[in-house]
Amino acid sequence: MPGAWPMLRHEHGGSFVSIRPFKGVYSSECWKMNGTTLYQPVSFSLLVNMRKYDQISFEEGAYFIGDKSGGCVQKEQGHVIHCWRFDKNEKKLFVALSFLFTNNEAFQEVVSALGNI
DSSP, X not given: OTTOSOEEEEETTEEEEEEOXXXXXEEESOOOTTSOOEEEEOOSOEEEEGGGOSEEEEEEEEXXXXXXXXXXXXXXXXXXXXXXXXXXXXXXXXXXXXEEEXXXXXXXXXXXXXXXX
């Protein structure tokens, strides 16, 4: 189905990745180093300006998935893309936004889009 997967957009000189609500696509703005991050389903289309992040990293493993109310419903294998920013006061990087993909095809589409930025 055309447009069902996340895709790269170039608008106003910036590089944006469009993340659409799709089964197997989750996000978190509260990443925790100890592996207890709770990812929630992406419930509306997101247009992420990748240039505002200082670093992008990738991870694979088992992650907690929650429902819209914030309760944990399962743990599932998947791929994660972390969007890091630099905190000038703390003088260190932190994960500002993180996406979990349990759908490998959706993950590969975003990775491909990131390679074109």
